[in-house]
Amino acid sequence: MKIYFFYKNNIFGIHSELSNTKLKLMKKLRFGSLLLLMICPYLINAQTTRTTHILENNWKFSKGNFENAEQVDFDDSAWETVSVPHDWAIYGPFDKEVDKQVVAISQNNEQEASEKTGRTGALPHIGDGWYRTSFQLPELAAGSRVLVVFEGAMSDPEVFVNGEKAGEWGYGYAYFNLDITDFVASGESNLLAVHLSPKPLSSRWYPGAGLFRKVRVLVLPEHHFQLWGTFVTTPFVTDSLAKINIKTKVEGQNLRLETAIKDTDGNVLATETATALFGKEFEQNIALENPKLWSPESPALYYAESKLYDESGQLQDEQTTRFGVRTISYQAGEGFKLNGEVRKFKGVCLHHDLGPLGAAVNKAALRRQIQLMKDMGANAIRSAHNMPSIEQLELCDEMGMLFLAESFDEWKRPKVKNGYNRFFDEYHEKDLVNLVRATRNHPCIVMWSSGNEVPDQHGSEGVKRAKSLQDIFHREDPTRPVTVGMDQVKAVMASGFGAIVDVPGLNYRTHLYEEAFERFPQGLLLGSETASTVSSRGIYKFPVEQAVGKMYDDGQCSSYDLEYCNWSNLPDDDAVLQDDKDWVIGEFVWTGFDYLGEPTPYDQYWPSRSSYFGICDLAGLPKDRYYWYKSRWDTDESTLHVLPHWNWEGKEGDTIPVFVYSSYSSAELFVNGKSLGVRTKSKDSKLERYRLMWNDVVYEPGELKVVAFNEKGEPAEEKIIRTAGAPHRLVLEPDRSTIQADGKDISFVTVSVVDKNGNPCPTATNQLSFEVSGAGEYRAACNGDATSLELFHKPTMKLFSGQLVVLVQSNERAGDIELSVAGKGLKRAKIKISSVE
Ligand code: GAL
Numbered sequence: 066m067k068i069y070f071f072y073k074n075n076i077f078g079i080h081s082e083l084s085n086t087k088l089k090l091m092k093k094l095r096f097g098s099l100l101l102l103m104i105c106p107y108l109i110n111a112q113t114t115r116t117t118h119i120l121e122n123n124w125k126f127s128k129g130n131f132e133n134a135e136q137v138d139f140d141d142s143a144w145e146t147v148s149v150p151h152d153w154a155i156y157g158p159f160d161k162e163v164d165k166q167v168v169a170i171s172q173n174n175e176q177e178a179s180e181k182t183g184r185t186g187a188l189p190h191i192g193d194g195w196y197r198t199s200f201q202l203p204e205l206a207a208g209s210r211v212l213v214v215f216e217g218a219m220s221d222p223e224v225f226v227n228g229e230k231a232g233e234w235g236y237g238y239a240y241f242n243l244d245i246t247d248f249v250a251s252g253e254s255n256l257l258a259v260h261l262s263p264k265p266l267s268s269r270w271y272p273g274a275g276l277f278r279k280v281r282v283l284v285l286p287e288h289h290f291q292l293w294g295t296f297v298t299t300p301f302v303t304d305s306l307a308k309i310n311i312k313t314k315v316e317g318q319n320l321r322l323e324t325a326i327k328d329t330d331g332n333v334l335a336t337e338t339a340t341a342l343f344g345k346e347f348e349q350n351i352a353l354e355n356p357k358l359w360s361p362e363s364p365a366l367y368y369a370e371s372k373l374y375d376e377s378g379q380l381q382d383e384q385t386t387r388f389g390v391r392t393i394s395y396q397a398g399e400g401f402k403l404n405g406e407v408r409k410f411k412g413v414c415l416h417h418d419l420g421p422l423g424a425a426v427n428k429a430a431l432r433r434q435i436q437l438m439k440d441m442g443a444n445a446i447r448s449a450h451n452m453p454s455i456e457q458l459e460l461c462d463e464m465g466m467l468f469l470a471e472s473f474d475e476w477k478r479p480k481v482k483n484g485y486n487r488f489f490d491e492y493h494e495k496d497l498v499n500l501v502r503a504t505r506n507h508p509c510i511v512m513w514s515s516g517n518e519v520p521d522q523h524g525s526e527g528v529k530r531a532k533s534l535q536d537i538f539h540r541e542d543p544t545r546p547v548t549v550g551m552d553q554v555k556a557v558m559a560s561g562f563g564a565i566v567d568v569p570g571l572n573y574r575t576h577l578y579e580e581a582f583e584r585f586p587q588g589l590l591l592g593s594e595t596a597s598t599v600s601s602r603g604i605y606k607f608p609v610e611q612a613v614g615k616m617y618d619d620g621q622c623s624s625y626d627l628e629y630c631n632w633s634n635l636p637d638d639d640a641v642l643q644d645d646k647d648w649v650i651g652e653f654v655w656t657g658f659d660y661l662g663e664p665t666p667y668d669q670y671w672p673s674r675s676s677y678f679g680i681c682d683l684a685g686l687p688k689d690r691y692y693w694y695k696s697r698w699d700t701d702e703s704t705l706h707v708l709p710h711w712n713w714e715g716k717e718g719d720t721i722p723v724f725v726y727s728s729y730s731s732a733e734l735f736v737n738g739k740s741l742g743v744r745t746k747s748k749d750s751k752l753e754r755y756r757l758m759w760n761d762v763v764y765e766p767g768e769l770k771v772v773a774f775n776e777k778g779e780p781a782e783e784k785i786i787r788t789a790g791a792p793h794r795l796v797l798e799p800d801r802s803t804i805q806a807d808g809k810d811i812s813f814v815t816v817s818v819v820d821k822n823g824n825p826c827p828t829a830t831n832q833l834s835f836e837v838s839g840a841g842e843y844r845a846a847c848n849g850d851a852t853s854l855e856l857f858h859k860p861t862m863k864l865f866s867g868q869l870v871v872l873v874q875s876n877e878r879a880g881d882i883e884l885s886v887a888g889k890g891l892k893r894a895k896i897k898i899s900s901v902e
Contacts, residue, residue, distance in 0.1 A: 113206055114382045115289060118282045120198055120257070122148045126275070130193035135225035135258040141197050148808075152219075154190035154274040155423025159854045161671045163187050166266065172480060172518055172552070173665070174631055183674040186271030186661035188423075190219075196259045196276055205251040208287025210316075214242040216455055216503075217278035218261060219424065225258040235488035237263070237272060238417070238451035239496045240503045242283075242292055257282075267483040269474065270416055271661030271675075273424020278454055288317030288373060288381040291345070293502035297369055297388040298544055299356075302404070307356035307390045309335075311369055313347045320381070321374040322347045326367055334367075358404045359389030359508040361444045364465035366508070389462065389508025395546050395568055397588020401650045403467075403511070409643060410467065410651025411698040412445030413438055413680065414594055416660035417454065420683040421845035421857035421872060423661070426454045429811040430872075433800055435464050437681060438657050441691055442698025447593070447653040450474035450517040450550075452500050461509035468507070469548070469593075469653065471514035472500055476530050478520035494537055501541035513538045513547045514593070518572055522553040528562045535567065550593040552632070558584045568650070573597065575638045582648055592643070592652030597633030599666065599677035600624040602688045602849050603827055603866025605709040609722045609760070611635070614666045620852040622666070622677045624689045624708065625724065630665055636693055637751045654694070659683040664851055675851045682849025684870040685813065692726040693755065703773075703782060704728045710827035711769045711786045721764040725757040729773035729781060734759050737767040743774075790820035792829045795886050795894035799873075804841075806879040806900040811844060814896060816886055817868045829867040831888040835860040837873055840880030840900045844872040864888075875900040 125144040133139050161182040169175040202211065213224065213231070220237030223230060226248035234241045249255045263274045283292065294314030301308035313322060320342060326335040334354075339347045357365035366389055373382040394402045401408060419430040431454070438446065445467035448457070453470055461468050475485040476493070488496075497515070504510060515534040521527030535547045546567035554577045557563035569585050570593025571578060582590050599622040606615075606623035615628045622628050629635060633655070642649050659679030667673035675683050680690050692706030706726045713721055723741075725732050731745040744757040752758065766788035775781040796817050804810040818829045837843040845857040848865035855862050862869055873884050882898040 113286055114380060115286060116203070116284045118200055120149060120200060120280045120282060124149050124151070124196050124198045126151065126153065126194065126196050128153060128192060128194050131195060134195045134197065134260070136228045137256045149276045149280055150278055150425040151275045152273040152277050152423035152425040153194055154188040155425070156858055157188055157856045159187045159672065159674055160189070161187055163189055163191065179669055181668045182671045183664045184662055184668060185268050187674040188271060188661065190263050190272060190274035191265045192263070194261045194275055197256065199254045199256050200282055201254050202249055202251055202284065205284065206286060210244060210285045210289070211246045211249050212242045212283040212285065212292060213245050213257065214281050214283060214292065215278070216240050218259065219263055219272055219274050219277050220267065221262045221264070223260040227256050235492045236485060236496055239492070240452060240499045264483040266481045269481060270663050271418050273418060277424040278426050286381050288315065288320055288375055290315055290371065290373060290382050290384045293499070295371070295384070295386050295506070297386055297506050299390045299392065302356065302358065302390055302392050305355055307353045309351040309353050311349045311351065313371060314345050315347065315373060316345065317381070318342065319376045322349070323372045323374065324349055324351065325370045326351055326353055327370060329366055353390065356390040359391040360403060361465035361467060364463060365389065366462060386506050387462065388506050391508050393511050393545070395589065400589055400647060408444070410445045410591065410653065411443050412447055412469065412651060412653035413443055413657030414447045414449040414653045414655050415657050416449055417451065418661050420658070420685065421847040426456050427809065427811060428456050428460065429804070429809070431457050431460050433685060433813055434658060435460055435466055437685060439464065439466065441680070441695045442700065443657070445469065445651070445653065446657070447471060447514070449656070455503070458504055458507040458509060462507050466509055467511050468509040469512045469514055470500065470504060470510050471517060472497060473516045473519070476516055476519045476521045480520060493534065497534065497537045498541055501538060505542050511545060512568060513545055514570070515547055515549055517550040518552045519549070522551060522562055523556050525560065528560050528565065531562050532565050535565070548591055548593055554581055573633050575634055575642060578642055578646070578649065589648050589650050591650050592639055594655050595639040595652040596636045597655045597678055598626055598629045598636055598690065600626055600628065600688050600690060601677060601851065602682045602686055603710065616666050616670065620667050620670050620673045625722070626690050626693060636690065637755050640697060640755055641751060654680065657681065658685060659849065659851070672852050672854050677851060684847035684849040686815065686849050686868055686870065689726065696726045696728045697755070705771065705773050705782050705784045707769060707771050707784050707786055711766070711788045712828050713764045716764050717766070719764050721762055723759045723762045723769065725771050727757060727773055729775065732757050732771050732773040735770040736762060737765060787824045789824040789826045790822070792818040792826045792831055792891060793821040794819055795888065795891050797884065797886060797894050797896040799896060799898055803899045803901055804875050806840065806875050806877055806902050808875060808877045810875045812873045812898045814871045814873060814884055815868060816871055818864060818891065825867055827867045829864045831891065832861065832863050833869070833886055833888040835871050836885045837882060839882045840878045841873050841875045841882030841898065844874040846871045873898055
């Protein structure tokens with residue numbers, strides 16, 4: 066594999082297909098001496114196989130449309146220099162005019178149009194944008210092909226190489242590649258220019274804008290492995306033996322394929338050589354003894370290292386495919402089985418934005434999301450409502466998280482004027498093929514989704530569409546079933562739509578589960594989307610009551626977790642079905658984290674620009690609901706969580722209900738030492754089945770204590786909350802105190818304020834400011850307040866309910882990073898984070 070480094074314009078990143086030793090060497094060289102690189106015979110004389118160049122740094126970017134911006138001699142010196150992944154809209158400002166719409170949202174059961182703001186995050190994502198970068202190519206050997214691969218480009222990308230249009234695509238979330246061989250100059254610097262033009266009325270949430278996912282250039286030798294042309298499956302698995310089936314598509318004839326199966330330490334476990342080419346495909350079956358099975362609890366991975374030789378024994382191409390050994394099945398009467406064991410999906414839906422980072426992919430942010438969900442006991446993620454980033458799948462493979470990979474929020478019939486309906490006819494097959502081929506080797510993916518609440522659920526056309534989309538998935542991947550998130554349950558029962566879907570997925574409509582199960586032939590049902598309960602972290606409203614679409618003057622929702630929408634329900638409604646019906650194979654809660662846009666129930670209220678549905682807020686800080694789910698889902702750790710906070714100045718003598726979310730089934734509550742009695746979970750009422758509730762607590766400042774009892778009735782754990790005094794001191798807690806010096810890694814530092822006795826101040830709203838020095842930089846802050854118009858990238862923000870999160874990013878230099886946080890009347894707090902190579 067040949068490696069090229071060019072310091073002309075773009076410094077190429079190196080693809081992970083390299084061995085660790087080579088990678089370490091490369092890294093040293095990259096930061097070391099270019100001279101050493103030039104004289105290193107190992108590199109210069111490496112075989113002529115593929116090269117991969119990740120185009121990351123030194124892009125020039127400008128918003129707006131420009132004549133001749135695709136031309137080589139266009140002067141972009143005044144443009145901003147950015148790195149990709151990049152989201153141009155996240156820097157704001159928030160402005161209600163950006164996405165003001167007068168619409169009736171039919172998915173929300175609205176009949177009449179009204180003015181909506183913040184639906185797509187009120188950030189400036191609409192309009193034109195241009196990106197330009199140069200990449201140096203080596204002298205191309207005869208027959209080489211050059212591809213440019215985009216893992217998403219928001220949206221309507223037009224791609225130019227050296228001034229010529231090389232191709233275009235539609236959907237911003239789609240992976241696509243273009244063969245640019247005819248446009249490039251061998252051995253020279255080449256200009257890549259990309260024009261994007263996100264449209265108004267194209268999304269129901271914040272889509273982001275720009276080259277928000279990875280871009281790379283691949284130089285392939287004449288005889289090569291096709292991009293996304295390898296498919297590894299494990300059709301036979303026992304404890305002692307697994308059959309690894311590998312189908313490998315290549316270009317060229319009279320070739321020999323050698324494959325080695327390796328473990329993560331690099332040990333070769335099995336090898337196999339194939340010479341018979343069927344059309345363009347090799348097929349190998351390799352025996353792997355004593356396979357370690359992939360599961361959320363034990364995410365074992367393997368590598369298939371493939372080498373392609375020509376007749377003379379010359380190495381032509383090489384690639385490494387990571388995979389897992391596991392079996393899945395979905396059967397009536399059994400449900401979903403992973404490696405032969407029944408399990409339910411304890412899943413969350415996630416939109417693609419990463420809060421303060423916008424849509425720009427960042428692995429540290431994704432890792433933190435997955436870790437938070439795993440700590441809650443979740444075992445699955447649904448990529449609502451589009452193709453996931455490759456980085457998210459890589460992490461789910463590594464960390465052990467099942468994945469439901471979705472494709473579309475619309476088919477041919479629109480939800481929003483400029484949604485996927487614009488692309489459906491021309492692109493749906495290409496988009497699905499690329500989705501499946503690019504991601505099918507990820508063991509985490511256990512189901513595909515062809516759509517979410519598509520209006521095509523109505524009418525016979527829609528049934529045909531559902532079938533033809535599902536057929537594409539089956540053709541490309543016979544190993545995984547397909548679902549559709551269906552909300553028009555009566556319609557899909559009547560039309561046959563629901564009956565043809567491999568795994569019928571119901572969005573909400575808990576009252577129709579039984580009927581759908583009876584009517585559909587599959588014998589199982591998935592809660593493809595559940596709950597949509599709304600809350601704002603640390604905010605509690607009185608009186609405490611179950612309510613639909615409830616709004617308050619401050620634009621917040623109550624964290625007693627009793628408020629939802631006219632189409633949705635309480636977590637407790639779903640839990641009853643999940644717990645009592647074997648044929649319900651699990652759920653995907655809407656949503657694991659708050660996201661930008663869709664500020665229901667405040668679509669008509671300003672300012673409000675992000676969702677309230679999250680189990681965690683936009684900053685990733687857990688809301689109370691996190692512990693509600695944890696108490697049910699996390700079977701490893703006990704949960705004992707008390708709400709609300711105990712700072713109710715002015716409400717002395719008022720009733721402040723207290724709820725406890727716990728894995729224990731019984732607990733006693735004390736206010737300032739006085740018992741308010743024992744509560745025990747009871748199946749007699751839906752709420753009491755999952756929550757311990759003291760509804761008549763009279764507020765007096767001081768100490769709220771809950772003591773939980775084990776099955777023998779003995780005190781097992783206790784939790785105390787105290788009324789806090791005035792904010793006194795800041796507390797900084799990083800999620801990771803050592804990060805990588807790669808210019809991308811991020812430490813997420815939770816900042817909270819405590820009184821002089823160390824009690825958290827749950828209502829503090831102090832304005833704070835941030836400074837980062839040393840080997841890193843301030844990246845952003847977020848406080849989880851959906852009504853805040855403070856910009857994430859400015860180094861100042863207010864606490865919301867006593868907390869916020871600061872994102873500190875490494876640069877490419879190892880060393881210490883210092884974050885210093887100040888607030889009026891508070892002692893400045895500092896923390897050190899190490900950045901290492
Ligand atoms: C669902 C929809 C989601 C989101 C959610 C809010 O119907 O599929 O995208 O809009 O409602 O409750």
